[in-house]
Amino acid sequence: MILPKSNRLTPAQLAEVTGIVAEFGCTIQPIIGALRTIYAIVGDERDDLMINRLEGLDYVERIDRIQSPFKLMDKRSDLASHRICLGGVTLGEELFVIAGPCTIDPKNPNYFYESAAAVKEAGAQMIRGGVWKPRTNPYAFQGDSRSLDILLEGSRRTGLPVDTEVMEESHIGLALEAGVTCLQVGARNALNYSLLRAIGRAVAGRPTAVLLKRSIHMGPVNEFISAAEYIAAFGNPNILLCPRGTAPGLDGYRNHPDESITPLLKEKTWAPVVVDPSHSVGKAAYVPASALAAVAYGADGLCLEAHVSPSHGIGDDPKQALTPRGLAETIRQARALWRLRRGLTAG
Ligand code: PEP
Ligand code: MN
Numbered sequence: 217m218i219l220p221k222s223n224r225l226t227p228a229q230l231a232e233v234t235g236i237v238a239e240f241g242c243t244i245q246p247i248i249g250a251l252r253t254i255y256a257i258v259g260d261e262r263d264d265l266m267i268n269r270l271e272g273l274d275y276v277e278r279i280d281r282i283q284s285p286f287k288l289m290d291k292r293s294d295l296a297s298h299r300i301c302l303g304g305v306t307l308g309e310e311l312f313v314i315a316g317p318c319t320i321d322p323k324n325p326n327y328f329y330e331s332a333a334a335v336k337e338a339g340a341q342m343i344r345g346g347v348w349k350p351r352t353n354p355y356a357f358q359g360d361s362r363s364l365d366i367l368l369e370g371s372r373r374t375g376l377p378v379d380t381e382v383m384e385e386s387h388i389g390l391a392l393e394a395g396v397t398c399l400q401v402g403a404r405n406a407l408n409y410s411l412l413r414a415i416g417r418a419v420a421g422r423p424t425a426v427l428l429k430r431s432i433h434m435g436p437v438n439e440f441i442s443a444a445e446y447i448a449a450f451g452n453p454n455i456l457l458c459p460r461g462t463a464p465g466l467d468g469y470r471n472h473p474d475e476s477i478t479p480l481l482k483e484k485t486w487a488p489v490v491v492d493p494s495h496s497v498g499k500a501a502y503v504p505a506s507a508l509a510a511v512a513y514g515a516d517g518l519c520l521e522a523h524v525s526p527s528h529g530i531g532d533d534p535k536q537a538l539t540p541r542g543l544a545e546t547i548r549q550a551r552a553l554w555r556l557r558r559g560l561t562a563g
Contacts, residue, residue: 217245217258217280217287218270219294229275238542240266247288247451248421249298256288256449262327278279286445288453289485296486302397302425302452302530303341303377305458307488311554312517313547314379314427314490315538316344316370319531320363328363330524332370334540337549343370343399344379347529348387357530364394379427379519385414392418397422398425403432403460403495406443416450425454427490427519430474434462436475441485445530457487458519459510461496470498470536475510480556482514490517494536500526503538504546547563 218233224246225233233255234244259283261267270279284290299308315335320328332343345367346360364380370380370411377397382388383405389524391399399419405411406429415426424446431439444455459478473496478489491513493506507518510518523529523537538546 217254217294219254219280221275221276221277223251224257225275229273230255231269232273233276235309236269237266242266245449245451246451247295247448249453250301254294255343259451259487262286265439271518277323286441286485289441289455289487291447291484291486291517295448295453297341298453298465298486300425300456302454305341305462307516311511311551312342312488312490313340313520313550314342314344314517315520315522315543315547317346317523317529317531317537318494318521318533319346319349319357319529320366321530322360322362322366324528325366325369327524327528328366328370329373331522331540332374333451334524335522335543336376336520338540338544340520341376342379343367344521345370345399346531347380347391348383350381350383350402361382361390364390364396365529367396367398368394377493382411382415385411385524388415389416391415392424394420396433400427402415403500406431406435407439409443409446412446413450416447416452419447420451422452423454424452425456425491426452427456427458429458429460429492430462430477432463432471435471437484441481441487444485444548446486453504455487456490456517457481457485458490458492460497460519461490461498469496469502471496473497473506473509475506475513475515478510478515479511488516489514490519491515492519492520494532494538497531498536500538500542503536504549507546507550508553511518511550512557514557520546
């Protein structure tokens with residue numbers, strides 16, 4: 217990783233470093249942060265001669281040689297100072313809440329509009345809504361591209377940015393063109409490296425964020441962070457890590473709640489952790505406790521399924537979605553706990 221003395225390299229400087237690393241079979245990938253651009257050396261960066269030549273350039277502050285399978289996402293990376301701003305919130309400075317229906321019902325768009333309004337009223341800063349759905353049962357409703365218009369109309373009506381899952385490459389361009397702020401990678405696709413690469417390529421240079429769910433089959437912490445590295449390697453570091461429960465489920469729960477990996481993640485990576493308790497426990501009645509547990513473990517945010525009338529919802533909503541009142545109360549308690557915890561951490 218090349219850290220220049222200035223905020224970014226000039227085109228001539230970039231050409232010079234690119235030329236040097238090319239002699240050693242490497243390429244340069246700029247990583248554009250809010251304040252500063254840093255330059256990843258892609259390839260085997262262990263050659264001392266290459267490092268010496270780069271360190272000798274008068275516009276280079278230093279070269280970071282992090283030996284980590286995820287050198288960009290690693291907490292020791294210079295990206296650790298990168299801040300992700302979404303919906304008016306700088307992650308880490310305030311509890312960030314994404315909420316909304318599991319699945320947008322294209323036949324009844326008003327449920328989504330009313331849910332979006334309720335989500336805003338409850339104090340969430342981003343709205344979620346599933347357009348394309350990964351369903352275990354191949355005969356279940358798989359989503360509908362028309363729901364994308366409904367999602368964005370909900371965003372316009374509330375003024376809040378939106379998150380939706382992209383399941384295949386063709387969804388990425390559609391979502392970005394429509395104006396989706398946060399692309400969600402689902403638990404079933406969390407290890408789909410070609411999709412991760414395609415997302416990385418597509419979001420490079422954009423303010424778009426990616427909510428990366430943890431693989432459903434108990435992906436080890438390093439595997440989870442490495443999946444994020446696939447995206448970051450293309451130049452966009454706006455990645456949120458989302459534990460969402462793993463299989464097999466704890467008896468009685470949909471999955472095995474895994475908010476407890478938050479401190480482990482935080483030890484290894486700078487990426488904000490946004491926990492999804494809804495899919496973790498799988499039942500609305502258990503969601504508030506799981507949400508608070510996530511905050512207690514140090515989560516920076518929550519992703520909650522919520523619907524104005526859960527029994528009229530589709531997908532997971534009848535089982536998992538919080539009502540507007542449940543959502544508002546969960547957010548209120550979670551924010552109070554977040555402030556308490558922050559005080560404890562600071563003390
Ligand atoms: C969802 O968010 O509705 C969803 C399908 O999530 P996951 O990929 O975690 O199952
Ligand atoms: Mn769902």
